[in-house]
């Protein structure tokens with residue numbers, strides 16, 4: 001099996017890419033990227049589409065429908081042509097397991113995610129591979145232990161309550177914008193600290209610019225008004241803030257994630273460097289923000305479409321005492337938990353996850369050469385008939401212990417991914433989602449216009465309502 005390539009003029013020896021990723025040796029990884037040719041995928045089925053753009057437009061228009069059509073035509077393996085090259089989709093639970101478990105170190109995260117993150121979210125945890133990833137993840141995990149999340153809950157609850165209380169009764173609003181702003185404010189406090197004061201707005205704007213930069217196709221910093229250039233400048237603004245605060249945070253007792261990161265140490269008692277703190281914090285803001293906004297959008301759409309279910313959640317929430325909104329209390333919100341899970345099943349924020357094959361491999365009767373870019377899709381297995389009863393129907397009770405439909409295969413339900421890179425913030429996300437719904441449903445009824453008969457969403461780059469999700473919030 002090949003796991004290295006000849007370096008041409010760059011070095012004398014071939015680059016052992018697994019080793020370079022293991023050590024996070026960026027110069028060698030960059031050399032590898034420069035010299036590695038695109039693989040020959042001519043034997044893999046797939047529609048060609050338009051010259052240059054390939055299948056990009058139908059995929060962007062309606063990813064779910066595109067995926068179903070491609071599956072019906074080609075089966076669980078097909079390639080997709082796009083301006084950046086070719087991507088092979090591997091569908092089904094077996095594909096999810098092989099790729100996400102990645103037992104034989106066949107797949108790299110860095111070489112798949114780099115195209116999205118380079119220059120904007122450099123050196124983040126998601127794109128680290130193998131032992132380098134394991135080391136970093138072990139350190140970061142400390143910031144997501146139960147006691148830490150209990151502190152985060154205390155910080156986020158008053159901000160969510162106060163933001164929700166400002167909703168005008170009876171008014172229809174673009175729910176996505178409302179959630180985005182509220183979760184940005186919450187994120188600024190929980191991630192960066194309670195005392196950032198008037199800088200919060202500037203930092204939020206910078207952060208939004210970085211996120212927008214990830215979708216810029218051309219990535220030219222020289223074009224100063226391009227989304228990418230604005231994103232790079234946003235990154236510099238946040239970096240400046242973070243660097244200026246690190247010394248003070250090392251001796252402070254704040255419960256925010258930034259302060260916690262300043263104090264974390266590795267096995268040798270070494271702190272993260274200022275650059276590492278900056279890179280991890282900026283990425284966490286990103287990983288946490290749009291994903292939770294997306295989840296709450298789809299959850300609210302589902303609740304606005306199912307009044308009875310909304311009432312059941314409300315009853316569950318009134319049974320809790322406001323003053324003791326603690327993790328133990330949130331644990332008792334079982335129906336709320338199943339509702340969020342069902343929204344994540346039907347509308348997973350990340351509808352596909354990319355990887356890059358370092359070596360050749362076989363799957364479903366196909367042979368794939370080394371350097372094949374692949375993707376697995378939660379969306380596909382979240383609707384697979386064999387695993388779910390009536391997958392097109394909103395039915396949170398499928399997650400109740402007596403049904404536990406999600407347990408029919410370990411890799412059928414993967415809104416948070418799986419294997420070594422499984423989402424580090426899944427408990428945080430659940431706590432934030434439940435806390436938001438707790439404050440909302442105890443005070444407001446959520447409704448939608450009768451003409452809105454389906455959730456009008458798209459999945460790329462992340463799952464979001466196309467129309468901003470107009471919903472009405474009426475005081476109880």
Ligand code: HEM
Nearest residue numbers: 125126287288291292295353415416417421423424425429
């Ligand atoms: C409902 C909300 C969320 C969803 C659906 C979600 C989904 C995911 C998915 C699918 C992955 C794996 C991607 C891959 O393997 O390619 C991931 C990774 C990650 N997520 Fe989340 N996420 C959510 C919220 C959060 C939050 C709130 C945080 C932080 C507070 C967070 C931090 C991370 C981190 C650090 C990783 C990388 C883990 C690693 O590589 O070891 N996520 N997330």
